[in-house]
Amino acid sequence: AIQLTQSPSSLSASVGDRVTITCRASQGITSALAWYQQKPGKSPKLLMYDASSLKSGVPSRFSGSGSGTDFTLTISSLQPEDFATYYCQQFYTYQTTFGGGTKVEIK
Amino acid sequence: EVQLVESGGGLIQSGGSLKLSCAASGFTVSSNFMSWVRQAPGKGLDWVSVIYSSGTTYHADSVKGRFTISRDNSKNTLYLQMNSLRAEDTAVYYCARALAMSGGTLFDYWGQGTLVTVSS
Numbered sequence: 001a002i003q004l005t006q007s008p009s010s011l012s013a014s015v016g017d018r019v020t021i022t023c024r025a026s027q028g029i030t031s032a033l034a035w036y037q038q039k040p041g042k043s044p045k046l047l048m049y050d051a052s053s054l055k056s057g058v059p060s061r062f063s064g065s066g067s068g069t070d071f072t073l074t075i076s077s078l079q080p081e082d083f084a085t086y087y088c089q090q091f092y093t094y095q096t097t098f099g100g101g102t103k104v105e106i107k
Numbered sequence: 108e109v110q111l112v113e114s115g116g117g118l119i120q121s122g123g124s125l126k127l128s129c130a131a132s133g134f135t136v137s138s139n140f141m142s143w144v145r146q147a148p149g150k151g152l153d154w155v156s157v158i159y160s161s162g163t164t165y166h167a168d169s170v171k172g173r174f175t176i177s178r179d180n181s182k183n184t185l186y187l188q189m190n191s192l193r194a195e196d197t198a199v200y201y202c203a204r205a206l207a208m209s210g211g212t213l214f215d216y217w218g219q220g221t222l223v224t225v226s227s
Contacts, residue, residue: 001168030209032208032209032210032211034213034214036152036214038152042219043201043217043218043219043220044152044201044214044217045217046213046214046215049206049208049213050208055215087151087152089152089213089214090211091208091209091210091211091212091213092209092210092211093210093211094157094165094210094211094212095154095165095167095168095211096154096211096212096213097154098151098152098153098154099151100151101151101152
């Protein structure tokens with residue numbers, strides 16, 4: 001199965017900061033990558049798909065990039081409602097896999 | 108409005124069986140791909156099973172031969188039959204509507220989840 005490694009596993013940031021999360025795949029997955037946001041006690045929400053396509057309704061401060069094995073999720077100006085855990089997911093194969101998650105905490 | 112409501116979770120002994128249900132509204136289950144994704148306490152997300160609109164099913168290696176995904180078109184409901192449960196199956200189980208993409212699926216709507224606890 002394709003493994004996804006996210007880094008960092010957690011980070012502390014302040015409102016207004018620019019935040020970047022990386023996701024590395026164990027083999028090339030073209031742009032078959034999605035990003036999710038999960039808040040405590042809630043189900044995940046889809047933010048991005050095809051590595052850089054923003055889901056309708058998701059704020060434009062979120063952006064994604066990458067292809068092949070290296071991907072990034074960037075929040076240009078962190079807002080209070082963005083403190084959450086973020087997961088990447090590859091859908092290159094039917095045996096989809098998720099990264100281990102990045103928890104974004106308040107500094 | 109799309110809604111997914113899971114039920115059927117609970118405390119079960121190791122080796123036992125449990126059947127989860129996911130009642131859908133706002134769309135037709137049989138016309139979509141549907142999946143189960145689980146999350147162990149304090150851990151990340153782990154894909155379990157998918158059923159395509161054609162009826163084709165796939166399961167993760169960790170549950171193959173023990174879990175079965177199915178649907179009832181008349182009830183617009185997705186199921187997960189879980190047999191031979193193990194302590195490592197303890198998790199919140201989410202049902203999700205899956206979008207067919209290049210080689211696999213991603214998940215655009217999720218239920219609130221149902222907790223399965225397997226005691227050893």
